[in-house]
Amino acid sequence: MSWAVVARKDFQDAIRSRGLIGMTVLFTLLYAGAAYLYTFIGTSDPQAASILSLINFLLLPATILVPIVGLLAGYRAVAGERETGSIKLLLGLPHTRQDVVVGKVLGRSTVVTVSTLVGFAVAAVVAVVLYGSFSVGDFVFFSLLTVVFALAFVGIGVGISAATGSTTKAVIGAFGVFGVFQFLWGQIPDLLNYAINGSYGFGGQPPEWSFLFARLNPQNAYRATVNEWVVQSPLQEAFYQQLFGGDVPLFLSPWFALAVLLLWVLVPAGLGYLAFERADL
Amino acid sequence: MTAIELAGLTKRFGDVAALRNVDLVVEEGEVFGFLGPNGAGKSTTINVLLDFARPTAGRAEVLGMDAQRRSQEVRRRTGVLPEGFETYDRLTGRQHLEFAVDSKNAEDDPMRILERVGIGDAADRKVGGYSKGMTQRLALGMAITGEPELLILDEPSTGLDPNGAREMRELVREERDRGATVFFSSHILEQVEAVCDRVGILQEGKLVAEDSVSGLRNAAGTxxxxxxxxxxxxxxxxxxxxxxxxxxxxxxxxxxxxxxxxxxxxxxxxxxxxxxxxxxxxxxxxxxxxxxxxxxxxxxxxxxxxxxxxxxxxxxxxxxxxxxxxxxxxxxx
The missing domain is CATH 3.30.70.100 (Alpha-Beta Plaits)
Structure with a gap:
């Protein structure tokens, strides 16, 4: 298994990177800090603080920060090796370029998984100590969904990295992608509508496809899986029931959202591979 | 069987022709010196042999296999010391060798190879602290891992002191005696003279001569x-x-x-x-x-x-x- 050898080497290498270690420490402090902070600002009584409300509290920062972790872990994966020339050492050995991309996605995914789980584990310890109750199942489920979310951005990061020979271009691409998801995505249906119909805003109920489009953003897909499966907020469901008259489209189900996240792992990495396969090193 | 065969190999980067219609045959078991000044196209040729770059026209065969279509098989049977490479600074010498052993499915003991290339003492040090010469020895060690049939060494004496360069030549001879073919690029005449059976001279992307080493010496003498x-x-x-x-x-x-x-x-x-x-x-x-x-x-x-x-x-x-x-x-x- 050639890709497994590449993945193991990549993990060994990346886990020793000061940048990634620093990132893990930072996010550990952030998650643990949030768990601690929540006992002051989220609720008046620490004993009454529940893990579900903590998850709700963590969801917003995680939605913004986890993509950054994933992209930072991925963007140098292939472009960095091409830039320094270590790719020649790597491909001088009998690995295919596909092995390299698959191995890189796996290696960096492992790094991000370790990094995220360490942060969440420390946050869990804080919660166990300070909170009146702690639901291990809910927190583990939340952590796993967050890992899948992180992997989507590792896939995007490695894909961009494989498609370009320079880390400068890769980092610009990574920030561009983040900007699109974070700031632009929600506006795109309105902009399309404006381009086609000349009117801004849908005036009344937005069309069904705009909900589908929104759900294709991995950040929204992640939030949807956590809301539906972990927090199980009745409000969201009620909102959709009302909107679609009891007949909620399939693409608003959490399974569809999970599939979206997995596609974000695979498709960008696959496209990046196709570009890398054609490139002269 | 031929170890390397180039037929009409041409490689252009935009308007610049790096290789122009190069024909070359390297027989199995010989030490072939690939000479040429910097920028002549030596590394481009090697990049095509390893499928790091794709030919614009013509073809390259290594060990009887198409260098592009069967690149992984080619590299499974070839040891490579690339030019202008970089190591993984955060990993140790031993980890690099282990990576090479695992990648080639070889049986070698990493420590034995590190000792053979003269950096056994530094096995457990991070490679980021290695000198250029030590890095070169490490890559040479990775190249000879798994007793490859063919060794492709691109400017192998880069960064080596005279003693290191001599040890490298000895190692090349040992590998040839084991039965390996060695394809060896250099811009230094003495390096090639000392160890090669035959030479090819590349200049401005064209193969201008193929000669025995004695023929080369005569030319140099005059x-x-x-x-x-x-x-x-x-x-x-x-x-x-x-x-x-x-x-x-x-x-x-x-x-x-x-x-x-x-x-x-x-x-x-x-x-x-x-x-x-x-x-x-x-x-x-x-x-x-x-x-x-x-x-x-x-x-x-x-x-x-x-x-x-x-x-x-x-x-x-x-x-x-x-x-x-x-x-x-x-x-x-």
């Missing part, structure tokens, strides 16, 4: 320059030296003459200088630089700056220190 310090220089003196048979070019640098000539013309040159009424204060003979040698091959007996008839392997360059660009332009002029 392409000498005579350095003469004289009391004064004038046009008359230069003209009379140029007329000496066997002289292919004269250059001046202050009160120094640099005369490209056949070895047996040296005495006649010195006599001619004295006869012109100039005192010879000092003289020495310089071996041809690689660039001068290239020129002697490339011009193929065509007179460029001298005027006298010369053998195929005679020197054409009248460059004192043999700078490639000037030397070749001279020939083209």
């Amino acid at each position: 392409a000498q320059t005579l350095q003469v310090a004289v009391s004064h220089v004038n046009d008359e003196l230069l003209a009379s030296v140029r007329e000496v048979s066997g002289v292919s070019g004269v250059e001046t640098n202050g009160e120094r003459l640099s005369v490209a000539c056949d070895p047996d013309a040296k005495t006649r040159v010195l006599e001619a200088i004295e006869e012109a009424g100039t005192t010879v204060e000092d003289f020495s003979t310089e071996e041809a630089s690689l660039e001068e040698l290239f020129v002697s091959y490339t011009t193929d007996g065509q007179s460029a700056s001298g005027g006298s008839d010369r053998e195929r392997a005679s020197a054409d360059s009248d460059e004192e220190d043999g700078e490639t660009e000037t030397g070749t332009e001279e020939v083209r002029a």
Whole structure:
């Protein structure tokens, strides 16, 4: 298994990177800090603080920060090796370029998984100590969904990295992608509508496809899986029931959202591979 | 069977032709030296052999397999020391070797190989702290892992001190004795002379010569320059030296003459200088630089700056220190 050898080497290498270690420490402090902070600002009584409300509290920062972790872990994966020339050492050995991309996605995914789980584990310890109750199942489920979310951005990061020979271009691409998801995505249906119909805003109920489009953003897909499966907020469901008259489209189900996240792992990495396969090193 | 076969290999980067219609055969079991100045296209050739780059036209075969379509199989049976590579600074020497062993599914003991290339002491140190020479030894160790049938070494003596370069040549001989074919690129004539059976000379993307090492030595022997310090220089003196048979070019640098000539013309040159009424204060003979040698091959007996008839392997360059660009332009002029 050639890709497994590449993945193991990549993990060994990346886990020793000061940048990634620093990132893990930072996010550990952030998650643990949030768990601690929540006992002051989220609720008046620490004993009454529940893990579900903590998850709700963590969801917003995680939605913004986890993509950054994933992209930072991925963007140098292939472009960095091409830039320094270590790719020649790597491909001088009998690995295919596909092995390299698959191995890189796996290696960096492992790094991000370790990094995220360490942060969440420390946050869990804080919660166990300070909170009146702690639901291990809910927190583990939340952590796993967050890992899948992180992997989507590792896939995007490695894909961009494989498609370009320079880390400068890769980092610009990574920030561009983040900007699109974070700031632009929600506006795109309105902009399309404006381009086609000349009117801004849908005036009344937005069309069904705009909900589908929104759900294709991995950040929204992640939030949807956590809301539906972990927090199980009745409000969201009620909102959709009302909107679609009891007949909620399939693409608003959490399974569809999970599939979206997995596609974000695979498709960008696959496209990046196709570009890398054609490139002269 | 042939170890490497290039047929009409052409590689263009945009408008720049890095390789032009190169045909080359390297037989199994030989040590083949691939000579050429920096930028001649040696690394591009090797990149095509390893499928780091794809040919614009023509084809490359390694161990009887298409270098592009069956690259992984090629690299499974080939040890590679690339040029301009970088190691993984955060990993140790041992981890690098383990990576090579795992990648090639080999049985080697990483420690034994590290000792063989002379960096056993540094096995557990992070490679980021290695010197250039140690890094080169490490990559050489990774190349010989798994007893490959073919070794492709791109400028293997880069960063090595003279002792290291000698050890590297010994290792190349050991590998050849084991039965491996060695394809070895260099811009340093002595490196190639010392260890190769045959050589190919690449210049500006064209293979200008394929020769045995003894043929190369003959060419190198005839392409000498005579350095003469004289009391004064004038046009008359230069003209009379140029007329000496066997002289292919004269250059001046202050009160120094640099005369490209056949070895047996040296005495006649010195006599001619004295006869012109100039005192010879000092003289020495310089071996041809690689660039001068290239020129002697490339011009193929065509007179460029001298005027006298010369053998195929005679020197054409009248460059004192043999700078490639000037030397070749001279020939083209």
